[in-house]
Amino acid sequence: MLFHVRMTVKLPTDMPAEQVTRLKADEKELAQRLQGEGTWRHLWRIAGLYANVSVFDVADAQALHDTLMQLPLYPCMEIEVMALCRHPSSIHDDDR
Numbered sequence: 734m735l736f737h738v739r740m741t742v743k744l745p746t747d748m749p750a751e752q753v754t755r756l757k758a759d760e761k762e763l764a765q766r767l768q769g770e771g772t773w774r775h776l777w778r779i780a781g782l783y784a785n786v787s788v789f790d791v792a793d794a795q796a797l798h799d800t801l802m803q804l805p806l807y808p809c810m811e812i813e814v815m816a817l818c819r820h821p822s823s824i825h826d827d828d829r
């Protein structure tokens with residue numbers, strides 16, 4: 734099941750620089766692992782913002798929730814989710 738997810742990162746301004754560096758490194762490691770596994774199918778920066786648009790491929794809403802909750806930056810994110818389904822005019826067989 735595919736989900737469109739928009740994540741906006743809002744780091745506390747008083748977070749120590751070393752903690753920010755660690756969180757971003759941990760987030761990158763997990764994001765790249767999930768992409769390699771096919772769970773995080775698309776990851777795009779929204780130009781001009783510390784935000785991304787992503788597509789996740791997971792079993793269901795609970796699996797998406799569990800995945801997002803694991804993200805190291807989760808406590809510093811605002812997250813919006815849209816469930817996706819196949820468009821009848823799509824030519825992509827993996828759009829489901």
Ligand SMILES: O=C(O)C[C@H]1C=CC(=O)O1
Pocket residue numbers: 740742760761762764776783784785806
């Ligand atoms: O930078 C972001 O958009 C937040 C988050 C998502 C992937 C990642 O590496 O960091």
